[in-house]
Amino acid sequence: MPFKTDLTWSDVTPKAQWMSRRKLLAGAGALIAAPTLGGPALASIQAAKSALSTDEAPNSLEDITSYNNFYEFGLDKADPARNAGQLTTDPWSVQIDGLVDKPGSYDLADLLAGAPLEERIYRFRCVEAWSMVIPWIGFELSHLLARVGVQSGARYVAFETLVRPEEMPGQRSAILDWPYREGLRLDEAMHPLTILATGLYGEAMPNQNGAPIRLVVPWKYGFKSIKSIVRISLTAEQPQTTWNMQNAREYGFYSNVNPTVDHPRWSQASERRVGGGLFAGRVDTQMFNGYADQVVQLYAGQDLAKDF
Ligand code: MTE
Numbered sequence: 287m288p289f290k291t292d293l294t295w296s297d298v299t300p301k302a303q304w305m306s307r308r309k310l311l312a313g314a315g316a317l318i319a320a321p322t323l324g325g326p327a328l329a330s331i332q333a334a335k336s337a338l339s340t341d342e343a344p345n346s347l348e349d350i351t352s353y354n355n356f357y358e359f360g361l362d363k364a365d366p367a368r369n370a371g372q373l374t375t376d377p378w379s380v381q382i383d384g385l386v387d388k389p390g391s392y393d394l395a396d397l398l399a400g401a402p403l404e405e406r407i408y409r410f411r412c413v414e415a416w417s418m419v420i421p422w423i424g425f426e427l428s429h430l431l432a433r434v435g436v437q438s439g440a441r442y443v444a445f446e447t448l449v450r451p452e453e454m455p456g457q458r459s460a461i462l463d464w465p466y467r468e469g470l471r472l473d474e475a476m477h478p479l480t481i482l483a484t485g486l487y488g489e490a491m492p493n494q495n496g497a498p499i500r501l502v503v504p505w506k507y508g509f510k511s512i513k514s515i516v517r518i519s520l521t522a523e524q525p526q527t528t529w530n531m532q533n534a535r536e537y538g539f540y541s542n543v544n545p546t547v548d549h550p551r552w553s554q555a556s557e558r559r560v561g562g563g564l565f566a567g568r569v570d571t572q573m574f575n576g577y578a579d580q581v582v583q584l585y586a587g588q589d590l591a592k593d594f
Contacts, residue, residue, distance in 0.1 A: 330488045331403060331423050338479060339407035340576070345418040347487050349561040354494045355412065356513055357462055358447065358454035365456075366494035372453045373514070375498040384444075384519035387435025394498055398484065401425040405488070406481055406502070411543045411575045413507035417557040422502055423491075424483035428476045436472070436520055443475040444468070444525035445501060446517040462528055468501065468512040469525035469539070473584055479504055479577060482515075505577040507541045538594035542585070543575035547594050 344350075354366035378394040402425050411417045431443070447466040451457040457464050474480060483502045484491055491497040496513025503510050509529050519525070529537035536550055545555045559567030574581050585593070 331485050331490070333403040333405045333423050333488070336404040336406050338580075339405065339421075340409055340419060342407070342409065342419045344407055344421045344487075345559075345561050350418060350420055350486060351492045351494055353416075353418075353560055355414075355508065356456075356494055356496070358456045358464075358466065358514075359494070360456050361461065369455055370493035370497075373448075373450075373493050373497070374453060375493065375514075378498050378516075380499070380515060381517040382434050382519075383517070384521050385437040385440035386520050387437060389434070397430065397499070401429060403484070406483075408479075408502060408504040409575050409577075410502075410504065410508055410511075411557055411571065413509055413537070413541070413549065413554075415552060415554065415557045415571075416560050417569075417571075418560050420502075421487055422481065422483040423485035423488065424481035424502060426478055427480045427482050427501070428478065430482060430518075431475065431520075439522050440520035441472050442521045442524055443470050443472060444517075444519040444521055445512045445515050446519075447512055447514050448516045463531055465516075466512060467526055467528045467531075468510055469521075469527050470503065470510070471524075471584075472520075474503070477581065477584065479580055505542060505574040505581045507543055509537070510541050540585075540590075540593050542581075542590065542594075543571060544573060544590055544594065545571040546573075547591050 352367050353363045355363070356366035356370065359366040359369040376394075379391045380394065380397055381391050383389045403423055404425065405421055405423055407419060407421045409417060410420050427443075445468045448454070449457060449465045470480070481502050482499055483496075484499050486492070486495060491500065496511075496515075499515050500513040501511050501515065510527075524539060527537075527539060529541075530539055543554075548554050554571055556568055557571045559569055561567065572578070
């Protein structure tokens with residue numbers, strides 16, 4: 287896995303285009319975040335820091351936007367920053383269906399209307415044993431689920447990413463069974479730590495991080511945090527998920543961060559903090575990525591070696 291620090295987001299996108307788009311999206315966010323303020327749209331998303339944030343220092347914007355996994359744009363960590371600028375994120379709508387009272391195709395602006403945006407600084411642990419600290423802007427998924435009305439038979443939430451091979455070069459080959467799919471049990475989806483993120487570092491989401499809207503579930507391996515979501519379905523049955531479909535022995539449905547359950551091909555006991563240098567940043571991995579106090583009760587009675 288090459289670790290590249292030479293590319294930045296602004297290197298791959300003309301600066302003017304990058305700024306104007308971000309201002310546009312961030313402005314919409316600012317109005318949503320502070321509807322009583324009125325006045326002109328602000329240049330950044332005004333969102334108070336949530337008490338659910340970690341005190342750890344965030345990684346740099348450069349780390350967060352230049353070292354990514356987003357296979358729709360290629361396999362290399364530098365590919366998303368290089369290729370994701372092509373993705374058109376406006377207009378954007380999300381299909382919400384299955385066991386909900388108000389199914390439909392929701393325009394992103396409708397979806398965000400009234401959403402209580404906050405800054406959530408979360409530890410983020412990838413299954414490949416690297417980690418970062420990321421200052422997301424987002425709102426609790428439970429807020430959206432309450433709005434669309436979850437029906438009593440629903441037990442899981444399924445998510446899908448956009449399929450658009452014209453703009454997503456990785457989708458021109460069958461490296462994964464597109465669309466990228468993820469899923470949560472309903473109680474995991476309703477947990478206050480689970481957010482839909484629309485930005486980071488106080489600005490609209492960079493394309494390589496999953497613009498315009500992605501999931502973040504901080505106690506699970508990073509691949510559960512699906513990017514560029516176009517569909518959310520409430521289901522009775524456990525949904526299929528991309529990495530589990532790809533290799534069920536290596537990637538379970540739950541994929542909770544667990545230093546005591548190794549990946550069949552490598553240890554999960556420690557992780558490399560991106561930006562800390564190749565060897566300098568190695569730290570012990572914490573159970574549930576350090577969020578055990580908040581989430582352990584979700585798995586009471588489950589064998590986490592079996593339900594990995
Ligand atoms: N979502 C989609 N649609 N496609 C992907 O390839 N990669 C996952 C996850 N979400 C991925 C995705 C993986 S493996 C990780 S570690 C995180 O996104 C990386 O998020 P980041 O690039 O914002 O750090």
